[in-house]
Amino acid sequence: MAEQKRITPVYDDENWPQPIREDRDGRKGSKMHGPRNIDRERQDPDMICPPETDHGKMINCKFSFADAHIRLDYGGWAREVTKRELPVSESVASVNMNLKKGGVRELHWHKEAEWAIVLAGTVRVTAVDEEGRNHIADVNPGDLWYFPSGLPHSLVGVTEAEFLLVFDDGGFSEDSTFSITDWVAHTPKEVLAKNFGLPESAFEGDKIPSGERYIYQGREAGSFEEDNEESPYGNTPNPFTFSMWDVEPIKTSGGTARIVDSKRNFYASKTMACAMVEVEPGGVRELHWHPNVDEWQYYLSGEARMTIFAAEGHARTFNYVPGDVGYVPHVMGHYIENTGDTTLRFLEMFRDDHFAEIALNQWMALVSQDMVSDTFNDNKELMSALHKEKRPVVKFDK
Numbered sequence: 001m002a003e004q005k006r007i008t009p010v011y012d013d014e015n016w017p018q019p020i021r022e023d024r025d026g027r028k029g030s031k032m033h034g035p036r037n038i039d040r041e042r043q044d045p046d047m048i049c050p051p052e053t054d055h056g057k058m059i060n061c062k063f064s065f066a067d068a069h070i071r072l073d074y075g076g077w078a079r080e081v082t083k084r085e086l087p088v089s090e091s092v093a094s095v096n097m098n099l100k101k102g103g104v105r106e107l108h109w110h111k112e113a114e115w116a117i118v119l120a121g122t123v124r125v126t127a128v129d130e131e132g133r134n135h136i137a138d139v140n141p142g143d144l145w146y147f148p149s150g151l152p153h154s155l156v157g158v159t160e161a162e163f164l165l166v167f168d169d170g171g172f173s174e175d176s177t178f179s180i181t182d183w184v185a186h187t188p189k190e191v192l193a194k195n196f197g198l199p200e201s202a203f204e205g206d207k208i209p210s211g212e213r214y215i216y217q218g219r220e221a222g223s224f225e226e227d228n229e230e231s232p233y234g235n236t237p238n239p240f241t242f243s244m245w246d247v248e249p250i251k252t253s254g255g256t257a258r259i260v261d262s263k264r265n266f267y268a269s270k271t272m273a274c275a276m277v278e279v280e281p282g283g284v285r286e287l288h289w290h291p292n293v294d295e296w297q298y299y300l301s302g303e304a305r306m307t308i309f310a311a312e313g314h315a316r317t318f319n320y321v322p323g324d325v326g327y328v329p330h331v332m333g334h335y336i337e338n339t340g341d342t343t344l345r346f347l348e349m350f351r352d353d354h355f356a357e358i359a360l361n362q363w364m365a366l367v368s369q370d371m372v373s374d375t376f377n378d379n380k381e382l383m384s385a386l387h388k389e390k391r392p393v394v395k396f397d398k
């Protein structure tokens with residue numbers, strides 16, 4: 001078990017974590033006797049017993065999809081983590097959605113841009129732009145899509161499918177989008193008749209839905225060729241879909257990083273940039289910060305801890321497991337350590353047109369070495385470990 005390798009917290013005879021830290025001068029903290037949510041506390045060893053280096057006040061930077069309300073429909077389900085659940089998350093909101101085979105997230109649009117990654121199954125996405133150009137694609141695990149602000153789109157489960165949607169505004173709600181059925185239900189029938197050049201009778205009774213359908217169980221998706229309507233204006237020039245697996249990963253001693261943004265490869269994704277990071281057991285996503293925007297995270301597999309440094313001595317450590325959302329406010333320093341026995345995999349998301357980071361080690365290597373050496377008490381060992389290249393994921397090899 002990974003927790004056995006940890007120095008803190010102290011685990012008692014029943015293997016329950018206790019808020020106890022041993023140090024040179026003795027034993028801080030003491031055993032917990034009152035009611036406990038032990039399952040949750042096992043997931044949060046650094047909350048039960050924070051590292052000695054934590055200090056001061058820091059806003060909460062964790063929320064789990066496990067605590068999010070789920071909306072159930074006949075065609076699937078959806079749950080969301082927005083700034084209502086995680087108040088620090090001003091820049092990004094997210095929805096975890098499932099569509100059954102033939103389940104449909106109906107034709108709709110919204111003010112926020114939508115970025116997504118497929119987690120399981122196959123989804124058919126369609127979108128139309130302001131020039132009448134369309135885009136249709138079947139996407140699979142690891143594939144992404146991006147729909148710009150205001151453009152209409154829809155999703156169909158070709159198989160049962162699940163995906164993560166990320167929106168470029170923390171206040172977004174999947175429950176308050178512009179849906180085609182909602183609009184038509186709230187337009188006078190005589191106007192619908194004029195709009196489509198039909199008699200009013202075409203819209204009577206159950207000939208149109210009486211309200212928003214949102215997610216519904218539809219027929220099985222047709223073949224791609226059948227569904228691929230041809231537009232006289234052609235397809236959108238920058239495809240709204242992209243595969244994470246087409247990105248050559250940056251490989252280092254401790255893992256990999258794949259960066260996807262509108263400057264490098266996914267040209268349509270103008271307001272969302274992404275890094276998918278894999279950290280091997282024992283490895284750490286190196287100490288760094290982002291000069292441009294906040295970071296929103298989604299944990300895909302493994303176990304992690306992250307300490308966020310907020311200046312003035314403030315620092316707080318959080319633990320993450322799959323399905324958790326993490327957050328790092330703009331420019332705050334952080335690392336992400338693999339604290340488990342399996343590969344840690346997570347997404348870093350940024351509301352910007354490009355990914356940007358400053359790495360501590362590289363920064364220290366690219367300025368006067370005399371100055372750095374003076375700063376760190378002439379620590380020769382430390383000076384010898386500096387390198388001028390970025391190594392996003394590192395691992396100490398003895």
Ligand code: MN
Pocket residue numbers: 108109110114153177
């Ligand atoms: Mn949408």
Ligand code: MN
Pocket residue numbers: 288289290295328334348
């Ligand atoms: Mn980061």
